[in-house]
Amino acid sequence: MKKNILAFVILGIIFLIFPFVIRSDYYQHLVIIALMWVVIGSSWNLLAGYTGQVSFGHAMFFGVGAYTAGILATKLGISPWWGMMFGGLVSMLIGLFVGWVCFRLRGPYFALATLAGGEIFRLIATNWESLTDGMVGILIIQTFRSKVPYYYIALALAFFCIYAIHLIMKSKWGYYFVSIREDQDAAESLGINTTLYKNVSLLVSSFFTGMAGAFYMNYMAFIDPQVVFSLHYISIMAILVGIVGGVATIMGPAVGAFVMVGVQETFRSAFFGIAPKWISQAHALVFGLLVIFVIMFLANGIVGDWQKIKRNVFRIRASS
Amino acid sequence: MALLEVKNLTKAFGGLKAVNEVSFKVENGQILGLIGPNGSGKTTTFNCINQFYPITSGDILFKGKSIKGLKTHKICHLGIGRTFQVVKPLSRMTVLENITASAFCRVKTIKDARDKAYEVLEFCKLLKDKDKLAKSLPIGGRKRLEIARALATKPDLLLLDETAAGLNPSELDEAIELIRKIRDNGVTILIVEHIMKVIMTISDRIHAINFGQTIAEGSPQEVANNPAVIEAYLGEEYAQG
Structure with a gap:
């Protein structure tokens, strides 16, 4: 226990002083994006x-979070920072609707319904031009020129999100959520209102994801439907972050976010310019291979199978 | 007034009437055994009582009030706990977590839920297994966990669905003892069971059904000697002799 607290303190200090040690905009940008993914991955x-x-x-x-912040800023002139709050809330409303429709379905059918839902919203954002400006996208003016304020906002958001989920999982809600996962029928007969608590989980999840979206709007200052409603870059990436880091662990998605952003950037930039250019085309392939590897050898993700990883690393060291 | 009253309960799946016009009463503090050959509609009756299935016609009164059409979780809050014939442990949770999760039915804080869970663990003699994952328990333990979980919701009426099936003789005796102990604590029990040793020794009354219809009701002795019951279990020839 003491060891854990020490690790958290050290990690906290590293994160707090990071932008003063690493001054390169490029690396700061990567960590900001990774922190944003910590939020999305954790809520997923x-x-x-x-x-x-x-x-x-x-x-x-x-996407709804991002567009809420963007539209509030461009149409109503409200600071997109307010949008972070409203983005989360509007996302929650959408979550309420999605839950109402999709929670009639179970298991793979629910997953497919959400898949369709995501695409529907992308098409709405593309075609409702009077509200969203369609494919033109939304452009705002960044509040800060330096990356440091964004870094701390992302850090605070990530910390707040992980801490909130940690608290939730230690409470009655947490017990109910896991019971529903393990056996919905048993949960229902134990007096758990499964429909209600599935919605609660969805609302919390959509709130934080919406906030992350609004943060993205603030930070990147430009969004269009193909980016923020992207199946490939957002929906699937959220799943990968969760699976690689470790499903159903508090720190899993956080680790997963840094690994995935790292891998994505390494390949996108063709190993930071060292490798030939065509490598950057292969990043989707590498994602695929990574997922296969994780599912075959680390079914519980990096955090979930940490003991296994440690054991194997030690064995390799001992034998060499 | 009976604690539970089932009135002309009918449940049809398409054209098949799995339960047909079944009526019975469970008095406060009683153990009522529900017996019948395989496929006679016992588990379906259970699923109707806790509204797992919507009932086709008839009515179910609990403490004098109709519970027809209520949601399953609501039934649990009213005070009807149940176990499943095919056990449904929350596999990747520990035994303690399983029971804590259900204890939240009656209490608000995690501390109270934990206290209640320990009390139930002690009562069901599961204390030594509390930190094991539910999926790692042998079948006897899982059956016990089913009961413990239902008890943690503080039911007035407990529906036990074949909790003795698959147990070895010594576990069987423990199960009988446990069920008696639960009754002595003021919980009324409706039990479905195939093992005659269990049902005949613990039931105050027995209700027998076959093909979804009532064939006999009475004390264990009466029901055991009832020709219709013997016929249902052993065939016509034995019924005459």
């Missing part, structure tokens, strides 16, 4: 990992 994990309701459509919450 609350719904899919803990409550067992696998979502293939988290892009809809992300």
Whole structure:
């Protein structure tokens, strides 16, 4: 226990002083994006990992959050920072609707319904031009020129999100979520209102994802439907972050976010310019291979199978 | 007033009437055994009582009030706990977590739920297994966990669905003892069971059904000697002799 607290303190200090040690905009940008993914991955994990309701459509919450902030800023002139609050809330409303429709379905059918939901929102954002400006996208002016304020906002958001989920999982809600995952019928007969608590989980999850979306709007200052409602770059990535890091673990998605952003960037930039250019085309392939590897050898993800990883590393060291 | 009253309960799946016009009463503090050959509609009756299935016609009164059409979780809050014939442990949770989760039915804080869980663990003699994952328990332990979980919701009426099936003789005696102990604590029990040793020794009354219809009701002795019951279990020839 003491060791854990020490590790958290050290980790906390590293994160707090990071932007003063590493001054390169490029690396700061990568960590900001990774922190944003910590939020999305953790909220996906609350719904899919803990409550067992696998979502293939988290892009809809992300996109709605981003568009809420963007539209408030461009149409009503409200600071997009307010949008972070409203983005989360509007996402929650969408979550309420999605839950009302999709929670009539179970298991793979729920997953497919969310997949369709995500695509529906992408098409709405593309075609409702009077509200969203369609494919033109939304452009705002960044509040800060330095990356440091964004870094701390992302850090605070990530910390707040993980801590909130940690608290939830230690409470009655947490017990209910896991019970629903393990056996919905048994949970129902033990007096758990499964429909209600699945919705609670979805609402918390969509709130944080929406906030992450609004943060993205603030940070990148430009969004269009193909980016924020992307099945590939948002919905699937959220799942990968969860699976690689470790489903149903508190720190799993956080680790997964850094690994996935790292892998994605390494390949996108063709090993930071060292490798030939065509490598960057192969990053989707590498994602696929990584997922196969994780599912075959680390079914519980990096955090979930940490003991196994440690054991194997030690064995290799001992034998060499 | 009976604690539970089932009135002309009918449940049809398409054209098949799995339960047909069944009526019975469970008095406060009583153990009522529900028997019948395989496929006679016992488990379906259970699933209707806790509204797992919507009932086709008839009515179910609990403490004098109709519970027809209520949600399953609501039934549990009213005070009807149940176990499943095919056990449904929350596999990747520990035994303690399983029971804590259900204890939240009556209490608000995690501390109270944990206290209640320990009390039930002690009562069901599961204390030594509390930190094991539910899926790692042998069948006897899982059956016990089913009962413990239902008890943690503080039911007035407990529906036990074949909790003795698959147990070895010594576990069987423990199960009988446990069920008696639960009754002595003021919980009324409706039990479905195939093992005659269990049902004949613990039931106050027995209700026998076949093909979804009532064939006999009475004390264990009466029901055991009833020709219709013997016929249902052993065939016509034995019924005459």
